[in-house]
Amino acid sequence: MARFWRQTLRRIPSWDACLALVVPAGCAGMLAEAYTRxxxxxxxxxxACAFAPLALSAANxxxxxxxxxxxxxDVLSAGELAAARRDAATLARxxxxxxxxxxGDSVCWVRGDDDDVGAGLRQAMRLLRGVPDALARRGxxxxxHRVPRQCQLARYTSRGKGYDRHLDRCSLGVEELGLLEWLRLSDYRGRALTAILYLNDDWQIQRDGGALRCWIGGREPFDVAPLGGRLVIFDSGAVEHAVLAASADRVALTVWINT
Ligand SMILES: O=C(O)CCC(=O)C(=O)O
Ligand SMILES: [Fe+2]
Structure with missing residues (x-):
C-alpha cells in the first residue's frame, strides 16, 4: 500500500501544479454555489409564469x-382570499x-411545489408570479424579467414592530461587499419590481395600523393600507418604504421580480 502511494505521488508533476488546479477549481465551486443558492x-x-385570471389594465x-x-x-375573490389566509396560518415554519x-416580522419562503403549501396559497403565488407577464401584455x-420560484410570506404580529424605512434593491458594489457576498446577493442586487399581495381579513388602518408607508422622489410620504386581496407593485430600486407597527396580525405574500 505504501509503495502504491509512493508511486502515485511520484507521478504527480509538482505540488505547485496541483495547487494551481485545485485552488481555482475550489474557488469556482464556492462562487457557483453562492450564486445558485x-x-x-x-x-x-x-x-413562463403567465396566469390568465390576473388582469392588469393598461392604466395600471x-x-x-x-x-x-x-x-x-380585489385581485382575489373572497373565497380565494380566505383559502390563502387559511393555508398561510397553518404553515409552521x-x-x-x-x-x-x-x-419585526417572521417570514417563511414558500414555493408552489412545497408539500406544506395548500391550494389556496399556491393560487395566490401563481397570481403574484404572473405579475410581470400581465404587465408586459399591457406594454x-x-x-x-425573471421570476423566482419562491415567494416570501411575512407575518407581523400585533405585539411586534414594523419594518424601518428601506429600499428593496441593494445598490452596493463588489468593492463594498466582496466577491462572495456580491454573488450571494445577486437576487437582492437585481431586484426590479416588488409585488406584494396582502392576505389580511377586514383590515382597518385607523384601528389596526400596519400601513405600508412610501416615499417617492422626495415627495411627501403616503400610506397604503394592507387590505386583503390588494396587490401593490413598485419599483424596488426607487420606492423607499416602511411598514408601520400593527395592532393585529398582518400577513403579506411578496415576490421580488429580477432583471
Ligand atoms: O409587507 C409590506 O407591506 C412590505 C414589506 C417589505 O417592505 C419587505 O418585506 O421588504
Ligand atoms: Fe421592502
Whole structure:
C-alpha cells in the first residue's frame, strides 16, 4: 500500500501544479454555489409564469411606469382570499427576519411545489408570479424579467414592530461587499419590481395600523393600507418604504421580480 502511494505521488508533476488546479477549481465551486443558492438561481422567464385570471389594465401599467408604484384591489375573490389566509396560518415554519432589529416580522419562503403549501396559497403565488407577464401584455417593459420560484410570506404580529424605512434593491458594489457576498446577493442586487399581495381579513388602518408607508422622489410620504386581496407593485430600486407597527396580525405574500 505504501509503495502504491509512493508511486502515485511520484507521478504527480509538482505540488505547485496541483495547487494551481485545485485552488481555482475550489474557488469556482464556492462562487457557483453562492450564486445558485440565490432566489434567481432557478427563476423562470416572465412569460413562463403567465396566469390568465390576473388582469392588469393598461392604466395600471402606465401608473407603474409614471409613478413607480401601482395599487390594484380585489385581485382575489373572497373565497380565494380566505383559502390563502387559511393555508398561510397553518404553515409552521416561520422564523424571525432581520439581523439588525430593522424589522419585526417572521417570514417563511414558500414555493408552489412545497408539500406544506395548500391550494389556496399556491393560487395566490401563481397570481403574484404572473405579475410581470400581465404587465408586459399591457406594454410595460417587463418581458426580460425573471421570476423566482419562491415567494416570501411575512407575518407581523400585533405585539411586534414594523419594518424601518428601506429600499428593496441593494445598490452596493463588489468593492463594498466582496466577491462572495456580491454573488450571494445577486437576487437582492437585481431586484426590479416588488409585488406584494396582502392576505389580511377586514383590515382597518385607523384601528389596526400596519400601513405600508412610501416615499417617492422626495415627495411627501403616503400610506397604503394592507387590505386583503390588494396587490401593490413598485419599483424596488426607487420606492423607499416602511411598514408601520400593527395592532393585529398582518400577513403579506411578496415576490421580488429580477432583471
Ligand atoms: O409587507 C409590506 O407591506 C412590505 C414589506 C417589505 O417592505 C419587505 O418585506 O421588504
Ligand atoms: Fe421592502
Amino acid at each position: 440565490t432566489a434567481i438561481g432557478d427563476a423562470e422567464p416572465a412569460a 401599467a402606465e401608473t407603474l411606469t409614471r409613478r413607480g408604484l401601482v395599487v390594484v384591489d 416561520f422564523s424571525p427576519a432581520g439581523d439588525h432589529g430593522e424589522r 410595460y417593459e417587463a418581458s426580460h
